[in-house]
Amino acid sequence: TLQASAAPEIPPIPAVQGDVVQAEGDFKIKFSIGTTQSGAQYRGLEYFEKIVEQRSDGHIQVELFHSAQLGDDLQAVSNLQSGTLEMTAPSTSPLVGMFPEFAVFDLPFLFPTPEVADKVLDGEIGQKMLDDASRQGLVAIGWAENGYRQLTNSATPVTSPDDLDGLKIRTMQNDIHLGIWRTLGANPTPMSFAELFTALEQGVVDGQENPWITIEASKFIEVQDYASETNHVYTPFITLVSERFWNRLPAGYQQLVRDAAKQMGDYEREVSRTLNDQIKQQLKQAGMQITELTPEQVEVFQEKLAPVYDDWRDEIGGELIDAIRKAS
Ligand code: EAX
Numbered sequence: 001t002l003q004a005s006a007a008p009e010i011p012p013i014p015a016v017q018g019d020v021v022q023a024e025g026d027f028k029i030k031f032s033i034g035t036t037q038s039g040a041q042y043r044g045l046e047y048f049e050k051i052v053e054q055r056s057d058g059h060i061q062v063e064l065f066h067s068a069q070l071g072d073d074l075q076a077v078s079n080l081q082s083g084t085l086e087m088t089a090p091s092t093s094p095l096v097g098m099f100p101e102f103a104v105f106d107l108p109f110l111f112p113t114p115e116v117a118d119k120v121l122d123g124e125i126g127q128k129m130l131d132d133a134s135r136q137g138l139v140a141i142g143w144a145e146n147g148y149r150q151l152t153n154s155a156t157p158v159t160s161p162d163d164l165d166g167l168k169i170r171t172m173q174n175d176i177h178l179g180i181w182r183t184l185g186a187n188p189t190p191m192s193f194a195e196l197f198t199a200l201e202q203g204v205v206d207g208q209e210n211p212w213i214t215i216e217a218s219k220f221i222e223v224q225d226y227a228s229e230t231n232h233v234y235t236p237f238i239t240l241v242s243e244r245f246w247n248r249l250p251a252g253y254q255q256l257v258r259d260a261a262k263q264m265g266d267y268e269r270e271v272s273r274t275l276n277d278q279i280k281q282q283l284k285q286a287g288m289q290i291t292e293l294t295p296e297q298v299e300v301f302q303e304k305l306a307p308v309y310d311d312w313r314d315e316i317g318g319e320l321i322d323a324i325r326k327a328s
Pocket residue numbers: 033034035073090091146172192193209210214
């Protein structure tokens with residue numbers, strides 16, 4: 001049967017809850033992200049903007065930037081530290097050099113469902129990570145999600161690690177991700193997300209991995225014919241504020257920004273999860289050859305990646321890994 005390729009149903013931006021917060025001063029938040037304007041993340045930012053502007057009665061103005069307009073993930077974080085940018089929300093993976101505890105999110109197949117991810121992010125573990133990441137000029141105030149990562153490439157359908165032999169795969173700037181693709185037999189290269197489209201277009205790399213929504217929003221379909229639904233890693237976005245800016249905000253506004261970040265994260269995850277499957281179908285209809293791996297095929301990847309746990313267990317902390325397994 002012919003399926004109508006209707007535009008995906010996006011959960012609408014909720015109404016703003018809560019009273020106007022009274023505090024002294026006028027402020028401006030420039031909030032910059034690496035993903036494009038059509039992704040779930042930007043939609044979340046629009047909700048954040050609406051909450052903060054309404055509840056500050058216009059005394060905090062929020063200006064949104066997408067597609068790494070104010071710097072790629074690592075540059076944006078360093079702009080927060082120097083105080084030239086107020087907010088950003090990168091994937092945790094490129095930040096592992098600063099915050100080693102984030103590495104737990106890079107372990108393959110650790111989060112079996114989005115519900116487990118929520119339990120970890122919204123529970124004690126997630127709160128402790130936010131507290132611990134509030135240093136080095138940054139204040140970490142919330143979680144959203146990039147989501148489950150899928151593999152795309154320009155060369156061949158991938159159903160098993162054997163198909164990856166020699167494929168040049170772009171990874172995030174993260175040693176575990178490099179380890180994953182090396183262990184699977186591919187030839188991984190780390191680079192920033194901002195450079196990725198051009199690298200795929202020019203054949204510097206053959207493939208990359210990202211959630212369906214990010215794949216679609218970045219138009220990777222123009223340069224990638226094949227995709228495999230591997231769900232190999234769940235990547236959160238962490239919402240960060242410049243400490244210099246934070247210290248200038250009155251307490252009432254700090255709380256408002258915290259609340260807005262929480263509400264943005266809940267809404268963004270809802271959007272991301274609602275759209276994930278719809279976007280996959282949309283990509284298929286647009287001609288991407290998508291392989292939905294069977295559980296047995298996924299298991300082959302999982303077994304092959306066991307050494308990655310051996311390599312990183314001690315460094316990440318076995319107790320943390322076990323606590324996350326227990327949340328499942
Ligand atoms: O902001 O680098 C990536 O592949 C991520 O999806 C990026 O952090 C999104």
